[in-house]
Amino acid sequence: MKKLNAVLLALVSVGMTSAAMAQQTQKQPGEFYVGARFGALNLDSDRVGYKNGELYNVDTGFDTLDTGVEIGFMLTQYWETRIYYDYVEASIEGSPGDLYGQSFGSDFLYHFNDLVYAGLGINGTEVGDLSDAMVRATVGHRQFINDQLSWRVEGGVQQGWELDHTESFVNFGLQLWFGEPATVAPKTRPQVEPQQAQPEPQPEPQQPVDSDGDGVVDSNDKCVNTPKNYSVDETGCVMYENEVIREELLVEFDLNSSKVRESAMGAIEEMANFMKEHPQLSITIHGHTDSTGEADYNQWLSERRAKSVGDVLIKRFGIAANRVDYKGHGESQPKVVENSATDRQENRRIEAELKVVNRVPVKR
Template identity: 80%
Template structure:
C-alpha cells in the first residue's frame, strides 16, 4: 500500500497547488471537456473476485486505486452530463497480489454555483471478473486554472442493485474545455451611400468654384463640402465635440453571475472601445447594504471583474485595456432599504468619453 499512499499524497498536493492559481468561470450550454481521473475506492467488506480461477476477498478501506478518463457536456447553465471509464486495481485481503477490473458509467450533475455541484448516475463496477450494476451519488468542487483548464475533487457513495454492495469513493480530475457559447450575431454595418458630387456652378465674376462663399482668388482650401461652414480663407471650421458611452449592468442578490440579458449592453460598450482603440476602461462594481461591509467589498470586485471577463473573452477586448475596481456598499445609486432600491444598487457602472474635432455644419 506504500505506492497507493504516495498517490493519495500527490492528489492532495495537486489540489492545494491548484487552489492558489484557481479562478471562478461560468461555463455555458454547448461547451464540453475531456478529462483525466485519479482516485480511490472503499470496497464493500463482502466484495470478492477471481484471480486465476481462485475466489479471493477484496481488501476494503480506501485501498483500491482507480484511474480513467471522462467526457462532459454542459446541457444548460446549471446541468451537466458526463460519461467515464476507470481501470480498477484492488488489493487482496490477507494475501499478496491484486484483483483487477473496471468501472464505467454516466452522471447527471447539477451546479449550485460556480464551484459546488452534486449529481446522480449509474455505473457497472467489476472487480476480479465479478460485476454489479450500481446507483451512484456524487458531490464535488470545481475550480478553473484558466478559461480552458479546470480541476475538481469529488466524493460519494454507490449502491449495488443485485449484490447489495455499499461502497464509497473519492477522486480528483483535470479537465480541458472546448467549444464556445453561442453569441448573438452582430448587427450589420449600415450601408452609407457616398455623397453625390455637386454640379460645378456656372462661371461667373468673381468665381467661387466650390460654392463656399469665398471667391477662388481668396480661397486657400478648394472643394470644401458645401454643408460645412468655412472661415475667411475658405477652409472648413471645426469645433470640439464630446462623445460619451456608458454602461450599467445589474445583478441578482448575492451574485456575481452576469445576466444573459446584459450581454447587449456589454457588447455596445465593447464596440465603442474597438472604435476608439486609444481608450482604456475601468469598471466600477457596487453592492447594496445587505451583509458585512468586507464581504460586500469582495462581491463588488467580483462583479466588476465578471463584466470585464465578458468583454475580454466574448467580445475580444485586449485584457490590458480593461481594469476593475470594487466600491462595496459605499456609493449607493438609490437611497433606502426597499427591494427596488437594493436592486438599483447591485450593479456595475463605467463611462467613457472622447473629445473629437468635427466640422461645423451650416
C-alpha cells in the same frame, strides 16, 4: 488497503485547505480537460468476485480503492460531459489478498454556480470478473488553482440494473484545462457612405457665381465643392465642432455573487465593440456592493465583480488584457439610498464609461 485509504483522505484534506488560495474561473463552451482520479468505493454487501477459480465476498465500508483518468468537455457555460476509466482494487472479506477489476462510464454534469455541480451517468463496475451495469448520480465541488489547473471532490451513489447492487463512492481529482473558449463574432456598425461632390456649374459671364451653393461666391471661396448641408465660414470652408461620443456599461449582480449574468453579455459585447472601434482607449471597471455584510467582505466582493466583467471582455470578446483594469469600492459609493430590496439590487453593480471627442462638421 487501509494505508492507501488514509493517503486518499489526506489528499482530499490538502485540496480542501487550499481553497483559500484558489481562484474562480468561469469556463466557456469549447474548453476541455484531462484529469487524474483517486477514490474509494463502498461496495454492496452482496458483491462477490472470482480469484483463482474461487468465489469471494468483498469488504464494504469504503475499503475498495479506484484510481484512473478522465476527459471532460464544456458543452455550454453550465453543462459539461466527461468519460472516465478507473482501476479497482477490493479487499476480500475475512481473507488476505485483493480482488481486481475496473470501472468506466460517462456523466453529464450541470454547474449550479462557480463551485457546485451535480450530474447523472451510466457506469460499468467489474470486481473479480463479475460486472454490473449501473446508473450513477454525482454531487461535486470544484475549485480553480489558476486558469489551467483545478481540483475537485465529489461523491454519490450508483445503482445496478443487472445484479441490483446499490453502492456509494467518494473521489478526488486534479484537472488540466486546454482549448480556447468559443467566441461570438462582434457586431459591425453601419458604415456611412461619403457624399459625392457635386459637379461645379459653369458661371454666367459678368455675374457673381457660387458654384457649390454654400453662400460664398467663387471669388472669395477658398474651399470649393463643400456640401450644401454644411455650415461654412466667410472663406467658404466647412465649420467644425467637437462631438463627445460616450459608451456606458452597467451590470447588476445577484446577492453575494460575482458571477456575470447571461443577460448582461449583450451590454458587455457592445462595450467590447466600442473598444475595438477605438483601440486607443483603455477601460477601468468599478465594482460596488450594497451595505449588507461586513465592509471588508464587501470590498473583496466588489473587486471580484469588477474582475469578472473584465475577464468576460478579455476571454469572451477578445479585448487585450493590458487595456482592461478594475477597482473595487465596496459599499462606499451607493447608487441609491437603500430603503428596500430593490434599492440594494441597484447597488450590487459594476459601472464603466468610455468617451472620445471627434471633430464633426456643423450642419445647417
